[in-house]
Every structure is written in C-alpha cells, then in structure tokens.
Amino acid sequence: MTVFQPIFDVVSGEIYGYEALTRDRTRPDAGFPADLAGLMRDAGREVEFNLACLRVAVAAFHRTDLAGRLFVNMDPAALRPESVASIEHLMAEHADSSTWHRLVIEVTESTRSDPSKLSEALARLRSNGASIALDDFGEGFASLRLWSQVRPQIVKIDRHFCEGIDADRYKQEFVRSLRRLCARLGILSIAEGVETEGELDTLASLDIRLVQGYLVGRPSSTPKRRLEPALRKVPRAIAVPESRSDRLGRLVVPSPTVPPETTTEAVYARFDSDKLLQLLPIVRDGIPIGLVERARLTDFLARPFRREVFGRRSVLEVVEREPLVLEEDSLVSDAARLLAEKDEGALDDRVVVTGGGRYLGIVPGRDLMRSIAEQQLQAARYANPLKLLPGNVPIDRAVEERLAARTAFCMAYIDIDHFKPFNDTYGYGTGDEVIRLLGDLLVEHADPDADFVGHIGDEERRLRSFPGRDRDGMSRRFALLTLSVGVVAVPPACRVAKSRLLRVEARAKRQAKREPGSTVCVLDAHDETVDA
Secondary structure, three states: OEEEEEEEEOOOOOEEEEEEEEOEOOEOOOOOOHHHHHHHHHOOOHHHHHHHHHHHHHHHHHHHOOOOEEEEEOOHHHOOHHHHHHHHHHHHHHOOOOHHHHEEEEEOOOOOOOHHHHHHHHHHHHHOOOEEEEEEEOOOOOHHHHHHHHOOOEEEEOHHHHOOHHHOHHHHHHHHHHHHHHHHHOOEEEEOOOOOHHHHHHHHHOOOOEEOOOOOOOOEOOOOOOOOHHHOOOOOOOOOOOOHHHEHHHHOEOOOOEOOOOEHHHHHHHHHHOOOOOEEEEEEOOEEEEEEEHHHHHHHHOOOOHHHHHOOOEHHHHOEOOOOEEEOOOEHHHHHHHHHOOOOOOOOOEEEEEEOOEEEEEEEHHHHHHHHHHHHHHHHHHEOOOOOOEOHHHHHHHHHHHHHHOOOEEEEEEEEOOHHHHHHHHOHHHHHHHHHHHHHHHHHHOOOOOOOOOOOOHHHOOOOEEEEEOOOOOEEEEEOOOEEEEEEEEOOOOOOOHHHHHHHHHHHHHHHHOOOOOEEEEEEOOOHHHHO
16 A cells, blocks of 8 residues: 655645555555565565555545645656656556656665666656656665766755754754755755754755655645644744845746646747746746747647647647756856856756745746946955955845844954054065965865855964064064954844844954963843943
8 A cells, every 4th residue: 555754844834745655455554565575586576566555546646636746755666767668658548648757766875776777767757747856865885876877856864864963063063064955956956854843943044945754744644734823933033144135036037837737829829928027937835847939839739730639738749858947046046057058959048946845927038137237346345455355345134144143153253462563564465475375274174164264364464483663663573473362152032233243253352362371252232341
C-alpha cells in the first residue's frame, strides 16, 4: 500500500507536496519493506518493482485528490533509458498531462547504477516535465559527485543533519553552507526527519522553509493538508552584506497565470485579446510548472497544421519545460548569472519567482540588469577607496535594517592600536597594506549569509615594538600592532535608537583600548554607564 508524508512550507503553512511511501499493508508502521526490495533486486526484477510502486503511488495520489507535488523514490539502478518508456506508458495510462509537472523523482546514491545511463534517463524524464530531487543528501560518501551528475532541481537534506541540529554547531554550519549553495544554483532545499520544535526553529533561522518529518506530519493514507498555526515560523529577516534591495523578491511583477489543463487555442486567444500580455506562467496548486511566451507560441502555431493538431491539446505540450525558477530571497546577482548560463534557445529573458516553492510572479531580465547597474553605482559611490569595502552610508543602512527587523545581532568596532606612529615610522604605503590585510582577514572569516563588513573612513588611521612619536610628539617605543574591538550586543526586538548604539559602541572601543594587547570589550545595548 502507499501512504503519504506531507512536506510543508513552515512560513506560509501551505502544503508543498507529499512523499509517497510504500508500506506492507499488514504492518503500515513498520517502514519500507526492504526485504521485499532486496528479493526483487536479487531476482533481477527491480525495474518492475519500482514501476509497480510508482503506479500505485500515482493512482493513490489522484484518488486522494492531494494538492502540491508528488515525490516518489526510485532506485537509480532501475532508472535506465529503456525503463523510461515504461514510465511514460504508465503515466499516460494512470495520470493526466499535468501530473508529469507535479512529479518529483527522488534518487539516492547507488554503487550499482550506471552514471551515463542514469543521466540519460533523468534527462528524458525532465523532458516530459518531471523534476529531479537528490534524496538523503550527505548520507553517502559520493553525494557531491552524484549532485554534479544529476543536476537536481531539489535537494533533500538527510535526517542525520537535522536531528539535534539545535544543539550542534557543526550541523548548523553544514546546513547553512548547503542552503547557500542551493540558493546560488537555484535549487530548492528540503529538510527531512524533523521531529522537535527546537530542530524546526533552528532550520527556520537558517532559511530552510520546506520541511518534512513527524513533527509536521506523519505518513498516512489520509495525510495532513495544512500545517498547524503553532508550527508556522516568521521568515528570518535578511541580515547579509547585501541589503534587501539586492533580493529578487523586490523586483517581482505580478503576472496572470493559467492552469495546465488550458488548451493551446485558449492561451492563444488570451494573448490575442490582450496585446500587452507577453507571457503566461502555468501554475498548478500554487506551483509553477511551465511558461508560455506570446512570440514563441505565435511562431509555433504559424507553421502548417500546428494549430489543427495542437489547438485542443494542453498548452503544456508546447511550452518551455524548465523556466528558471528561483526563490524570492535569491540575490539579484545570482539570478542574472543563472539566466546568462541558460542553454541557448531557452526562455532566457525572465525569471519565475517563488516563495517556499509557491508562485509569486516574474522578474523581467531587463529589470535584473537595471537593478545590477544601480547596485554597482551605489557600491562605487559609497565604497571606501582603499579596500573597496562598504563605507559609512551602507554601514548606517545595515544597522537600521537590523534594528527594523528586531532580530538579535552584534556590532563590533575594530580599531588598530598605535596606527599613527606606525604610519609615521614606516610610511602610509605600509599602513595601507596593514589595512588591506585586516580587511581581507575579516572578509575571509565572515559569514556572508549573516555578517556585514564595512570600513569607516580613514581619517583616523590607527594599527612587537617599534620606535616613533606619540600624539604629543614625544619619542617612545610602541608595541607591535594590536586590535581593540568594541562590541555591542543587541537583543531581539531592541527599541534602542541607532545613535545610542553608536555611543555604546564608542564606549566599548574606549574601554578595550585601555587594556594592553589585543582586547575585546562587549557591552549590552542598554548599558546605563553610557549616559553617566
């Protein structure tokens, strides 16, 4: 029998899809019948077994009338070019045309699969409209190699990395890095095996919106269709070197959509009645599955007999199968890069934008280019000329954004001790090299998804022992360069004004400089001694 486990967007509370799980009807809670799968594999009937599981899953999915996408596990060893024909026949017999675009084939690492045959089979499945997910990522030793071969649209993070993640810094860093990589490649990430609220809270703080596990929904023949309000999470405020204006969601243009069952003739008539309409995303249950463009459809139907043959068929048969789909928090620069890397002939001048996998709108390519040009002008205008790091204005903006987001953060003022006499003794060129070295070190060790590194103007340049003159002109020997770091800890929902934070930060820096050697002084944002 087949049961379904829901995959929820924990921000919107909406269902994203269901994973079909094969169970022994007499022991539905016992998990996957691995002994049966092993017997089929030993008997050389793994292809038949996988096809049977897929057939039952598709039939149950339609019978239950579930929304969202259908995730089905398939053994990579059973995915061969010749077996895809059987899958196509199965889908034609048991599903409508839009089911292909709702189908997600999950593959895992297997030492028995032929990489070339697997890639060929997956490419053919994609051409039919199915998506590919890399399952249990991180479980095997060759997961990254499989990733590069499969080129998935979705990556499911293995439950090992989600279990106890709220108390494990290493797992947090792994998931953060994986999330960042997925975002840069335009890939959705799903966390598996989430069982506690602590795990869910931590994953949400790492911007993992799509979640699967017993906490949000257990496998069932009648699975949950909506997430409990108590488990929904507020989206994490963006706290990265780039500002909110650098995010794709800011450029989204609402666009009308059509369902996948719409005929080609009906879409053509829609374009004909609205001369300003240039494209129509095809959306099923909130999930974008294709994109039809006026010019391409018109050109397609202008050829002999195309209108007569395809007019009454689903528009899915004549649309762009794999438009570029990115999440709203993707960087504009990443979107532009991915758009430029699209294969020649692809629909390459706009991006479909989603929030937690659900359709939001589109971003025209010209808007992407205009936004990037504006960002470059802003960066050049306010960057410090020595290190090209953001200067005073972007620093102020970053502080204001974090205060407005009401999330916890820390401000650190890093000052170079004895820098004036160092400059006077060794020259400004050497001093500039010190500043560049410090900037490189800070950028290298900063988390690009959480930290902001800026350079306050060099009008007060200060960084073992060297001779020189102090500020009063007296000759003395100075210790080799050290750092004084003043830090302000800002709690969540802090209502302190930015001007006060800067005063606290200045006091923290002064206290740090009173101590010999490299020193860090941390003060709370509400420190009362600042007003004394």
